[in-house]
Amino acid sequence: MIASVVAILDPDAALRPELAEKLAARPELEVGHWSPASTRIPITIDVQNRHQMEDSTTWLRTQPGILMVDVVFVHFEDEVN
Amino acid sequence: MWCLFILKTKSIKTTNVTKEDIHAMSSQDKFNESRSTAMERRQFIKATAMAAAAAVATGSTSSLLPILHAEEAQGVAGGDVQWNKAPCRFCGTGCHVQVGVQDNKVVAVAGDRDAEVNKGLLCVKGYHVGAALYGKDRLTKPLLRKGKTDKYEEISWDKALEVIADRIEADPKRFAFYGSGQWTIPEGYAAQKFMKGGLSNNHIDPNARLCMASAVTGFLATYGVDEPAGCYDDLDVCDVLIMWGNNPAEMHPVLFSRVIDRRSKGEKITLIDIGTRRTRTTEACQHYLEMKGHGDLAIANGIAHLLIKNGTLNRQFVESFCSFKAPDDANPNLHGKAITFDEYKAQLEPYTPEYVEELSGVPADKIRMLGDLFGDPKLKITSLWCMGMNQHTRGTAINSMVHGIHLLSGHFGTPGNAPTSLTGQPSACGTVREVGTLAHALPGGMVVTDAAHRQKAEGFWKVPEGRINATPGYHTVQMWESFCTATDKGGDIGTIWVQVTNPGQTLPNLNKLFNPLENLDDKFLIVSDVYPTATTRLADLILPSAMWVEKNGVVGNSERRTQQWFKMVDPPGDARDDCWQTLAVAHKLFERGMEGMKDRDGRFLFEVMDESGKPVPFWNWENYYDVNVDRHLFEEYRQFTRMKHKDLAPYDEYVKARGLRWPVVEKNGQWQETKFRFSEGYDPYVAADKQIQFYHSSTHDDRAQIWFHPWVPPAEVPDDEYPFMLCTGRVLEHWHSGSMTRRIPELSRAMPSAYIEIHPADADAANIRNGDKVKVESRRGVLEIQAWINGRGQPPRGSVFIPFFDESLLVNDLTLDAVDPFSKQPDYKKSAVRISKV
Numbered sequence: 001m002i003a004s005v006v007a008i009l010d011p012d013a014a015l016r017p018e019l020a021e022k023l024a025a026r027p028e029l030e031v032g033h034w035s036p037a038s039t040r041i042p043i044t045i046d047v048q049n050r051h052q053m054e055d056s057t058t059w060l061r062t063q064p065g066i067l068m069v070d071v072v073f074v075h076f077e078d079e080v081n
Numbered sequence: 082m083w084c085l086f087i088l089k090t091k092s093i094k095t096t097n098v099t100k101e102d103i104h105a106m107s108s109q110d111k112f113n114e115s116r117s118t119a120m121e122r123r124q125f126i127k128a129t130a131m132a133a134a135a136a137v138a139t140g141s142t143s144s145l146l147p148i149l150h151a152e153e154a155q156g157v158a159g160g161d162v163q164w165n166k167a168p169c170r171f172c173g174t175g176c177h178v179q180v181g182v183q184d185n186k187v188v189a190v191a192g193d194r195d196a197e198v199n200k201g202l203l204c205v206k207g208y209h210v211g212a213a214l215y216g217k218d219r220l221t222k223p224l225l226r227k228g229k230t231d232k233y234e235e236i237s238w239d240k241a242l243e244v245i246a247d248r249i250e251a252d253p254k255r256f257a258f259y260g261s262g263q264w265t266i267p268e269g270y271a272a273q274k275f276m277k278g279g280l281s282n283n284h285i286d287p288n289a290r291l292c293m294a295s296a297v298t299g300f301l302a303t304y305g306v307d308e309p310a311g312c313y314d315d316l317d318v319c320d321v322l323i324m325w326g327n328n329p330a331e332m333h334p335v336l337f338s339r340v341i342d343r344r345s346k347g348e349k350i351t352l353i354d355i356g357t358r359r360t361r362t363t364e365a366c367q368h369y370l371e372m373k374g375h376g377d378l379a380i381a382n383g384i385a386h387l388l389i390k391n392g393t394l395n396r397q398f399v400e401s402f403c404s405f406k407a408p409d410d411a412n413p414n415l416h417g418k419a420i421t422f423d424e425y426k427a428q429l430e431p432y433t434p435e436y437v438e439e440l441s442g443v444p445a446d447k448i449r450m451l452g453d454l455f456g457d458p459k460l461k462i463t464s465l466w467c468m469g470m471n472q473h474t475r476g477t478a479i480n481s482m483v484h485g486i487h488l489l490s491g492h493f494g495t496p497g498n499a500p501t502s503l504t505g506q507p508s509a510c511g512t513v514r515e516v517g518t519l520a521h522a523l524p525g526g527m528v529v530t531d532a533a534h535r536q537k538a539e540g541f542w543k544v545p546e547g548r549i550n551a552t553p554g555y556h557t558v559q560m561w562e563s564f565c566t567a568t569d570k571g572g573d574i575g576t577i578w579v580q581v582t583n584p585g586q587t588l589p590n591l592n593k594l595f596n597p598l599e600n601l602d603d604k605f606l607i608v609s610d611v612y613p614t615a616t617t618r619l620a621d622l623i624l625p626s627a628m629w630v631e632k633n634g635v636v637g638n639s640e641r642r643t644q645q646w647f648k649m650v651d652p653p654g655d656a657r658d659d660c661w662q663t664l665a666v667a668h669k670l671f672e673r674g675m676e677g678m679k680d681r682d683g684r685f686l687f688e689v690m691d692e693s694g695k696p697v698p699f700w701n702w703e704n705y706y707d708v709n710v711d712r713h714l715f716e717e718y719r720q721f722t723r724m725k726h727k728d729l730a731p732y733d734e735y736v737k738a739r740g741l742r743w744p745v746v747e748k749n750g751q752w753q754e755t756k757f758r759f760s761e762g763y764d765p766y767v768a769a770d771k772q773i774q775f776y777h778s779s780t781h782d783d784r785a786q787i788w789f790h791p792w793v794p795p796a797e798v799p800d801d802e803y804p805f806m807l808c809t810g811r812v813l814e815h816w817h818s819g820s821m822t823r824r825i826p827e828l829s830r831a832m833p834s835a836y837i838e839i840h841p842a843d844a845d846a847a848n849i850r851n852g853d854k855v856k857v858e859s860r861r862g863v864l865e866i867q868a869w870i871n872g873r874g875q876p877p878r879g880s881v882f883i884p885f886f887d888e889s890l891l892v893n894d895l896t897l898d899a900v901d902p903f904s905k906q907p908d909y910k911k912s913a914v915r916i917s918k919v
Contacts, residue, residue: 004130006138011347019404030127032135039345042134044127054873061364068341068365071205071813 001026002046007060008068009039015065022063028056108468116255116655149914166193166739167646169817170629173262173504174198174333175638176207177739180630182649187211187630192303196739198313198642204334206816209825213629214650216612216824220625223653229602233623238655238665238702244622246669248576249280253677257284257560261511261582262292262506262777265634266643267714268660269512271687272580273524275667278542279677279686281714283529283554284574286520288582289506289513290557291589294904295471295526296502297514298479302406302415302903303488304785305516306526306725306777307514308760310639311463311499312742316340321351321454321462325377325483326469326910330361331813333467333503341365351454354379355443356469357808357910358838358882359875365850371877374806374911378442378475378792378910381482383448384455385789386429388489393456393493402773403488406786408478410745415477415903416779417788428789440792455490461497462487465803468810472909476901477792482680494760494773504639505817510639514716515727518553527720529553543680556905558898561588564604565597578607580659583818585616586888589907590898592862595619609659613822615888626659627652628821633711633736641727641755645735660714663706670797688711725777726766741768795911796899799879803859803913805843806880809892810910812873819886835887836869839916840878846868847918854919857883862894865919881916885909 009016016036021041023031045047045056060069146785149425149548162181171178177196181189190211194201219567223241224233236244258276260269264287276285300307316322320741329337343350352366353376363369373381390392405425409418418426433453441448454460464487484500492738504510505638516525526543527534542548555563555574557564561584566572588594598604598619608620611628631652635645652658664687671678671685678686689697689708697708712732722729722743730745730752740877742754746765757763759775767774775785799806815822822828837855839847848854850869857864883892897912 002127004134006134008345009339011345029105030131032131032138034138041139042131042138044134046127047904056409062359065343068338070334070338 001049002044003053003057003071004042004044005042005057005060006070007043007066008070009041010065010067011039012065019063020067026056026059029050089627096739097585098532098844100479100484107331116745117320140415151156153279155761162188163649165647165649166196167236167634167649168507168632168638168740169203170210170213170507170645170821171206172333173506173509175507175636175640175642175644175740176203176335177644178203178207180211180649182630185650186216187650194740195666198638198640198740199335202335202338205814205831206828207335209822209828210629211826212297212827213821216821218612218824219653219656220611220613220623222625223655224623226621231843231848234674238657241622241624242665243670245607246668247393248607249666249670250673250675253280253282256280256282257286257555257564257574257577259557259560259577259579259582260287260583261580262287262289262509263581264512264518264659265508265636265711266511266516266718267344267635267711268580268635268658268663269508269516269518270524270714270718271660271663271667273516273518274542274686274814275663277529277549278538278544279667279670281550281677283520283550283552283743284560285518285554286557286560287513287518288557288584288587289504289509290519290904290906291472291512291587291909292468292505292904292906293471294519295473295476295480295901296466296504296903298415298477298904300482302417302477302776302779302788303484304759306773306778308510308641308727309501309639310467310494310760311501312498312642312756312758313339315463315497315499317343318461319350319499320460321353323353323355323451323460323462323464324362324366325355325464325466325479326357327354327466327503328356328360328362328810329465329467329503330365332505332811334813336364336503353390353451358877361813361873369445370451371616373440373442374795374798374808375473375474375475377470377479378482378790379432379437379440380443380451381486381790381794382429382432382450382485383434383441384451385482385489386432386437387434387449387452388456388486389426389429391452394489395458398491398493398773399489402775402784403787404780404782406791407532407789413902414560416786419780420789424788425789428791432792455486455492456492456572460492462490462492462493462500463497464500465503465819466501467503469910471502471904471906473906474792474796474894474899474901474908476906477903478788481786481788482790484785488785488787491854493755496757499757500503501874502639503624505811507638508636510641511635511643512638515637515722518630520556520560523549523721524718525723526725526727527721537724538721542686542715545681546697548677549813557588558900558905558907561594562671565601567601568603572601572604572655575603576605576607579616580609580662583610583614583616583820585614585618586818587885587893588891589896589909591859594832594898600837609662610820611631611656612820614818615891624662625652625654625656626662626809627656631656632658632660633709635711635715635732638740641758642740643729643735643743643745644912645732645741652681657702658705661699661702664710665700679912680834702813722909735861778819796908797897797911797913799913803915805914805916807857807859807892807895807912807914808876808880808882808910809885809896810882812884815884815886817886819888823886823888832886835866835884835890836872836891837866837916838872838874838882839877840876840880841870843878843881844868848918849916849918856917857881857914858916859895859914861897861912864890864892864894866890881914
């Protein structure tokens with residue numbers, strides 16, 4: 001199952017370096033082009049099922065420095081169903 | 082939020098996607114099939130997903146919420162696609178979409194950047210809205226049940242019309258029409274006129290009775306006229322946003338994004354969630370005030386108590402613009418009895434923060450925080466609510482009380498200061514509340530019990546004096562209770578025609594209000610719908626309907642915005658417009674000589690002339706689009722809208738606009754909308770130097786009413802036998818009963834079935850683990866359903882939540898049918914249940 005989200009960031013830029021490290025450490029996440037001035041990061045999530053998807057988006061939403069996560073795209077690979 | 086959803090898959094170039102790439106993708110040469118086949122499918126989908134997210138993320142750096150515009154989307158979808166505007170089919174937010182059509186099919190949907198409501202954004206449902214047309218099991222033929230078997234036969238439309246006409250003609254008084262807030266304005270207006278102006282029958286009510294009737298009575302009791310004074314612009318400027326039992330992050334996500342976007346830009350806004358369970362909204366709020374059911378009544382009183390005790394009420398506002406009211410227990414009625422400020426103060430005296438804590442469960446210091454916020458005149462405060470306050474056996478009371486604390490504190494009438502109810506359906510406001518498709522109402526805020534109102538409506542409809550029945554018809558719960566009661570036991574409704582809704586899933590207490598129909602042979606259920614549903618399961622006649630852009634339409638959203646669209650594609654098979662169905666039945670009865678279908682000159686009640694003055698035979702389907710029937714109905718209806726200063730512009734003005742907020746008045750040759758009602762400088766009907774003028778005041782003195790209501794417990798509370806409080810509601814992925822969204826594969830797979838949310842400690846105590854099947858029992862029914870612990874929503878101990886979208890897991894087998902005494906709206910949020918592991 002593949003989805004993409006936009007994480008809306010807290011305007012406090014001090015939180016961002018640690019956040020970037022945490023995002024990079026999650027293998028199911030891929031962070032897209034991200035300007036340091038931007039408060040929005042595009043992220044793809046590649047997981048096996050909707051429970052993992054829920055876990056990943058919940059993890060994102062609860063990270064310091066992230067205000068909200070908007071779901072942009074959801075796709076379900078046939079082989080997973 | 083989706084950026085662009087393409088129904089017809091095309092390949093898209095995607096690596097290291099930037100904003101420039103998004104634009105570059107618009108060119109046709111990036112859609113080359115060979116590239117698609119060369120890419121790993123998974124890699125391709127992932128790249129597409131990243132492109133969509135990048136479009137949203139990079140777009141927002143240059144302006145507030147820009148998204149792919151239709152012209153850009155056109156390039157993505159292909160050059161032959163024709164684009165046109167329409168409001169989204171789903172909720173009451175009223176987002177506009179750009180709809181791409183190719184070869185008589187909707188092939189793409191994009192957010193409409195020209196729309197003020199959504200500024201190009203859509204939620205996950207909105208971007209899939211086009212796919213709702215193309216479920217595999219669309220109804221395409223009229224179907225008549227064979228006797229009392231489970232078999233149906235295909236019949237012609239003419240036969241179907243004859244069957245309906247036979248049922249009505251046999252006994253017009255035993256006929257009822259059940260519609261919804263998804264009826265377009267012309268559809269609802271046609272049904273309303275057919276029933277009240279034609280059949281002299283007031284048994285017409287909508288599903289909106291189940292979702293916003295208490296908001297209506299709250300507005301009427303406070304201002305003497307329905308619908309919000311403020312609008313969505315308040316969300317862009319308020320300092321404090323209080324959500325009363327409201328989860329806009331899932332139910333009105335585009336509106337919530339508007340607020341979150343402000344925070345992401347560094348604006349300071351305090352978000353407060355007053356609720357009975359943690360939701361996605363809670364996660365974004367600085368304050369979560371978890372209350373017990375009906376705790377809101379105590380909290381509102383607690384705030385009012387503190388405003389008076391602390392001397393922070395706005396005396397000038399109150400003395401200039403407000404009066405006080407309390408319930409008249411000796412003669413219960415919507416307008417209660419007048420009380421003095423001192424009497425109001427005395428009634429509030431017991432509601433100290435500590436007592437409110439005891440009643441509501443919200444800590445006293447949080448009540449003081451709310452009191453301080455409302456007591457600060459420098460802050461701009463907006464309240465939002467939806468089902469949490471409306472589906473409530475004291476719904477009228479809590480609606481009035483929240484208006485009351487805004488009035489008492491003076492947080493009213495300037496941008497950002499507003500008590501605003503949201504609606505769940507695209508035209509709950511436009512059709513139900515304004516056209517008045519309710520058992521007691523007439524269009525334009527008038528009522529059947531008022532002789533002058535009846536006379537006015539009879540004049541507009543050109544029907545003989547006395548045609549409109551003065552007795553209100555059955556409200557929803559009464560209507561279905563009568564229909565599900567045997568005729569010889571007093572069940573005096575014999576036939577119901579359902580359009581655009583699914584009562585077999587959404588009525589409360591289904592084992593009382595719907596399921597008994599199965600054993601009542603003389604009752605006859607007609608259902609117009611686009612898909613088989615829990616309601617068509619017991620239908621005797623099923624009529625295939627056109628939906629959304631398969632027909633013309635006009636709707637009205639939560640902020641008084643009236644929106645129009647044109648038909649873009651043909652409906653499948655023999656599916657036809659709901660409005661045509663109503664008008665064709667009316668003409669069938671006219672052909673049979675029924676007096677009610679004639680105006681006072683003996684002409685057909687709905688006669689439409691062409692430019693040469695000849696009647697257009699639009700009751701023949703092949704002639705229906707020879708003339709714009711919507712425009713004719715709308716222009717006739719428009720006369721009513723001036724009765725309560727809810728003036729609408731001519732139809733053609735809405736063709737040009739992405740909706741206009743009423744009252745819309747002509748000034749210097751321009752039709753101008755109104756953002757804030759009752760406020761000088763914004764509302765054209767407020768007299769000069771009045772500042773604030775409640776010109777439909779129930780006390781006829783331009784004053785609004787500040788109400789005291791006591792706290793009372795819910796109609797059903799947990800006890801030893803049924804120890805849990807059940808709350809029902811919606812989820813982000815599905816809309817209402819899921820009859821459309823469950824046919825959209827992406828949404829259905831994202832949220833395939835309903836579940837029960839249980840607190841981990843309660844689950845432990847019952848030996849229930851995630852995924853276990855749980856038996857849920859109330860005094861009315863039983864349901865077996867999978868557990869989801871620590872899932873999306875998190876109820877407190879002693880409370881459980883089940884969404885109602887799943888046709889195979891009907892939570893309304895369990896819910897209570899107790900109603901608010903004034904609005905007659907049921908409470909779906911508080912039913913006592915017990916749970917056990919299966």
